[in-house]
Amino acid sequence: MLIAAAVCPYPxxxxxxxxxxxxxxxxxxxxxxxxxxxxxxxxxxxxxxVVGGGGRTRVHPAGAAGSLAGYGVDVVVGRGPGTLPLSLTLGRWLAERCGAAPHSYAEVAGDARTEECLVLGAALAEEAPRVALLVMGDGSARRAANSPGRMDGRAAGYDEALAEALERADVRALAGLDPALSDDLMAEGRAAWQVLAGAADGAGLAGELLAHEAPYGVGYFVARWLPR
Known part of the structure; x- marks a missing residue:
């Protein structure tokens, strides 16, 4: 059963x-x-x-590592070859920075259907009596003129609705995210957030939004969901 979750971005x-x-x-x-x-x-x-988007849906073991060499620094998170995608690499880095030790890393394909994400989340929540998820996802990358993608007038509204859903621990709102719109707005966290929705359904958690910023024209959200 899911007893706690955290949502973080992965720039x-x-x-x-x-x-x-x-x-x-x-x-x-x-x-x-x-x-x-x-x-x-x-x-x-x-x-x-740790849950995050990647090229395909699969589960990596606790010992999986990731590399940030592609971003100009020789930083390897974990030991061994860097098999984790960026989202999970940053997730492992955050977990270790805070003294947490993930048991596994769930990579979910960016184009995974909503139903697949919900089923995966439900399965993760059933893996132990007390399950916690660290969910890595970025919002729209079309927020402003300095965004990676061309500015889109729908982006701010999309991110505001997402921030409200995270604040309220609104499982239905996350499950209802439109994959096509999310893709248009370059919101790469959509699949991971819907995995969270599948895991949290019926868990009765309360949400708290700790941050919502877009310093580089990309929506970054931080939230925690804990027992009421």
Whole structure:
């Protein structure tokens, strides 16, 4: 059963060694992530799984590693070859930074259907009596002129609705995210958030939004869901 969840973004600049002199720009988001992940550790789960988007749906073992070499620094998170996608690499980095030890890493295909995501989430929640999820996902990358994608007038509304859903621990709202619209708006967290919806259905958790910023024209959200 899901007893706690944290939602965090995964920009490489979250890692100070990658950000260099720009590390302060994401200081508040980084601090909020640390608060959210610390809450997972404090919940004392039997099993902690990191969930994030990638090329295909599969589960990586606890020893899986990831690399940030593609972002200009020779940083390897974990030991061994870097098989984790960026989302899970940042998830492992955050977990270790906060003293948490994930038991597995669930990679979900970015184009996974909603039904697949919900089923995966439900299955993850059933893996132990007390399950916690660290869910990695970015919002729309079409928020402003400095966004990676061309600015889209729908992006701000999409992200505001998502922030409200995370604040309210609104499982239905997350399950109802439109994959086509999410893809149009370059919201790469959609599949991971719908895995959370599948895991949290019936869990009765309360949400708290710790951060919602878009410093680089991309929506970054930090939230924690804990027992009421």
């Amino acid at each position: 490489p600049l979250l890692v100070p060694r990658v950000a260099g002199g720009a590390a302060a720009e994401l200081a508040r988001v980084r601090a909020a992530c640390e608060r959210a992940v610390a809450a997972l550790a404090a919940a004392r789960p039997d099993r902690l799984t």
